[in-house]
Amino acid sequence: MEKNNSKAYWKENIKYLFILLSVWFLVSFGAGILFKDLLNEFKFGGFKLGFWFAQQGSMYVFVILIFIYVKLMNKLDKKYGYDK
Amino acid sequence: MDMINSISLVESIGVQNWTYILVGITFTLYIGIAVWARAGSTKEFYVAGGGVSPLANGMATAADWMSAASFISMAGIISFAGYDGAVYLMGWTGGYVLLALLLAPYLRKFGKFTVPDFIGDRYYSNTARLVGVICALLVSFTYVAGQMRGVGLVFSRFLEVDINTGVVIGMLIVLFYAVLGGMKGITYTQVAQYCVLIFAFMVPAIFISIQMTGNPIPQLGFGSELVDGSGTFLLDKLDGLSTDLGFAEYTQGSKSLVDVFAITLALMVGTAGLPHVIVRFFTVKRVKDARKSAGIALLLIVILYSTAPAVAAFARTNMIETLSNKSYATVPEWFKKWETTGLITFIDKNNDGLIQYVADKNKNELVVDNDIMVLANPEIAELPNWVIALVAAGALAAALSTAAGLLLVISASVSHDLIKKIINPKISEKNELIAARFSAVVAVCVAGYFGINPPGFVAATVALAFGLAAASFFPAIILGIFYKRMNKEGAIAGMVVGIVVMLYYMLKYKLGWFDEVTPDKSEWWFGISPEGFGSVAMLLNFIVSITIMKFTPEPPIEVQEIVEQIRIPIGAGEATH
Numbered sequence: 170m171e172k173n174n175s176k177a178y179w180k181e182n183i184k185y186l187f188i189l190l191s192v193w194f195l196v197s198f199g200a201g202i203l204f205k206d207l208l209n210e211f212k213f214g215g216f217k218l219g220f221w222f223a224q225q226g227s228m229y230v231f232v233i234l235i236f237i238y239v240k241l242m243n244k245l246d247k248k249y250g251y252d253k
Numbered sequence: 254m255d256m257i258n259s260i261s262l263v264e265s266i267g268v269q270n271w272t273y274i275l276v277g278i279t280f281t282l283y284i285g286i287a288v289w290a291r292a293g294s295t296k297e298f299y300v301a302g303g304g305v306s307p308l309a310n311g312m313a314t315a316a317d318w319m320s321a322a323s324f325i326s327m328a329g330i331i332s333f334a335g336y337d338g339a340v341y342l343m344g345w346t347g348g349y350v351l352l353a354l355l356l357a358p359y360l361r362k363f364g365k366f367t368v369p370d371f372i373g374d375r376y377y378s379n380t381a382r383l384v385g386v387i388c389a390l391l392v393s394f395t396y397v398a399g400q401m402r403g404v405g406l407v408f409s410r411f412l413e414v415d416i417n418t419g420v421v422i423g424m425l426i427v428l429f430y431a432v433l434g435g436m437k438g439i440t441y442t443q444v445a446q447y448c449v450l451i452f453a454f455m456v457p458a459i460f461i462s463i464q465m466t467g468n469p470i471p472q473l474g475f476g477s478e479l480v481d482g483s484g485t486f487l488l489d490k491l492d493g494l495s496t497d498l499g500f501a502e503y504t505q506g507s508k509s510l511v512d513v514f515a516i517t518l519a520l521m522v523g524t525a526g527l528p529h530v531i532v533r534f535f536t537v538k539r540v541k542d543a544r545k546s547a548g549i550a551l552l553l554i555v556i557l558y559s560t561a562p563a564v565a566a567f568a569r570t571n572m573i574e575t576l577s578n579k580s581y582a583t584v585p586e587w588f589k590k591w592e593t594t595g596l597i598t599f600i601d602k603n604n605d606g607l608i609q610y611v612a613d614k615n616k617n618e619l620v621v622d623n624d625i626m627v628l629a630n631p632e633i634a635e636l637p638n639w640v641i642a643l644v645a646a647g648a649l650a651a652a653l654s655t656a657a658g659l660l661l662v663i664s665a666s667v668s669h670d671l672i673k674k675i676i677n678p679k680i681s682e683k684n685e686l687i688a689a690r691f692s693a694v695v696a697v698c699v700a701g702y703f704g705i706n707p708p709g710f711v712a713a714t715v716a717l718a719f720g721l722a723a724a725s726f727f728p729a730i731i732l733g734i735f736y737k738r739m740n741k742e743g744a745i746a747g748m749v750v751g752i753v754v755m756l757y758y759m760l761k762y763k764l765g766w767f768d769e770v771t772p773d774k775s776e777w778w779f780g781i782s783p784e785g786f787g788s789v790a791m792l793l794n795f796i797v798s799i800t801i802m803k804f805t806p807e808p809p810i811e812v813q814e815i816v817e818q819i820r821i822p823i824g825a826g827e828a829t830h
Contacts, residue, residue, distance in 0.1 A: 175817065175820065175821050178820075178821060179820050179821075182820075186354055186355070189350075189354060190350070190354065193347065193350045197343045197347050197517065198514060198517065198518075201339060201343055201517075202339075202510065202513055202514050202517065203510070203514070205336075209504070213476070214473075214476040214477065214486075215475075215476040215477055215478065215486030215487060215488050215489065216476040216488065217488075217504050220336055220339075220488075220504040221476070223336060223339035223342070223343065224331075224336075224338070224339050224342055224562040225472060225559055225562070227342075227343050227346075227347070228342060228343070228346045228555045228558055228559055229555070229559070231346050231347055231349065231350050231551060231555070232548065232551050232552050232555050234350055235349065235350060235353045235354075235544075235547055235548035235551055236548045238353060238354055238544065238548075239353075239544045239545050239548055242358075242541075242544060242822075243541065246541070246822055246823075251821055251822050251823045252541075252823075253823060
């Protein structure tokens with residue numbers, strides 16, 4: 170029982186990691202590097218969009234990602250009774 | 254003439270007095286905190302007793318992380334590299350996502366004092382522990398030398414003392430609070446240092462942003478129109494100025510795509526593998542707090558990191574407009590002042606009395622050091638004296654906080670991992686604490702020595718530190734948590750191969766030890782620079798670890814059970830021996 174519980178918890182945790190790290194990769198290596206030139210065709214105020222992702226946007230997303238992770242994990246801990 | 258001299262004299266005394274006052278106040282504060290928070294046990298010395306709040310730990314992590322390089326050099330580097338500077342911005346912040354999601358919570362649950370502790374216990378082997386100690390020492394020493402040098406530089410420029418005297422003063426201060434307070438003292442001084450450094454970085458940035466774009470938020474300012482009424486966006490103007498002078502467009506950069514990718518990855522992974530950062534997450538109470546404080550730390554870091562590229566763009570525009578094609582006879586006073594430090598040099602190659610600042614190396618007459626962009630920025634923008642002094646206090650806070658964190662890793666590696674765990678397990682707590690303090694003293698002296706006699710490769714070694722951390726610790730820790738089957742044979746082989754290959758590549762392509770001349774970039778493997786090679790070495794570590802593991806016995810049952818325990822967040826008792 171205890172063992173199954175921890176296995177299920179771990180599986181959900183891995184799923185969250187996979188989703189969050191995909192976003193992490195997309196905003197930095199994707200938008201900021203690989204697709205930079207493509208995105209630079211668009212402008213965001215005085216910023217070319219690819220440049221903005223590389224020097225601003227990706228960092229903001231990083232911060233948000235960690236706080237989403239904190240929220241998700243706190244909920245997950247509660248669901249599996251690991252919050253005490 | 255006399256009149257002008259005496260005015261500038263009064264002004265320069267003004268800046269100096271301000272600097273003495275601000276540096277004096279902040280130093281007194283740090284020492285006061287150290288006396289208040291001195292460590293009484295090894296647990297307080299290594300992990301501040303394990304009861305630091307997530308907010309305090311987040312602030313301390315941010316100060317620990319942001320070194321003299323972040324504060325003084327980064328904006329300047331971006332200023333000259335344009336888009337390419339993004340490798341540092343993304344690399345040094347993106348690593349925190351890896352840290353928060355893949356490492357910090359599990360290492361906190363594991364509940365030990367140091368990173369080699371984890372490596373040694375998870376891989377049930379003192380050989381693995383020793384490899385961990387060597388990596389931790391290599392990484393931390395290369396890093397700390399640069400910090401002491403930074404302290405010396407700031408002292409010499411702003412207080413007009415000799416660089417070496419500056420290094421010695423810095424050593425004494427760090428010695429005092431690191432040796433007395435251990436992790437506990439360091440944590441609470443770092444909280445104060447974060448406040449000082451972020452204030453010192455933001456104030457001039459806000460002033461300049463208002464001056465140039467009318468927008469008080471620098472992050473928005475550098476995407477705004479200039480206030481000169483031309484209706485041009487700052488970045489468009491800067492792209493134009495850059496191409497006019499023959500440089501690459503500011504928003505384009507000049508590094509190859511594969512290299513930008515590799516450097517960013519190496520810095521991210523290296524950040525997540527740096528022992529002085531990881532160890533900060535051992536100081537909080539619960540697994541939950543470790544996750545949260547990683548988020549707070551990154552938020553506090555991003556405040557500075559998102560401002561730096563704005564400062565870079567402002568400073569570069571300002572510099573080109575103030576100096577390019579202007580007569581040398583009429584340059585502003587700060588130019589002459591920085592010229593005496595050798596950080597700005599002007600050679601009038603065509604003898605026309607004008608400053609030609611162009612991309613073509615044969616025609617270019619002006620060389621400006623990266624570090625000036627932050628240090629002289631307030632002077633270039635003609636900000637009040639107290640702001641200039643504030644930058645000095647901020648730079649010192651950044652350098653001292655990082656140095657202290659690194660020294661603690663060094664002393665814990667020696668007294669805990671080496672003496673307590675390998676050489677003399679029977680040592681009493683009291684003697685271990687003495688050993689810890691003694692190794693901190695020795696470490697400060699070694700760091701000071703490198704600060705006074707910097708090896709020629711100081712700049713190169715910072716990249717080396719990240720590469721080494723990426724090539725050694727990161728894969729070993731990740732596999733240790735996420736791959737239960739990973740055994741000691743695989744992990745040790747992976748770490749050794751990773752480090753050796755990384756060192757070889759650095760020595761060959763960065764320092765040119767194996768050839769008459771350092772091989773140029775056409776010979777780089779896959780077109781990847783030494784700075785970015787950490788990502789290749791990391792991959793190699795993963796491949797070697799997993800391959801060797803397949804042919805060697807699986808880890809003992811107890812170890813596999815430890816791994817299962819690490820994965821669930823409850824029962825993260827206090828850090829223990």
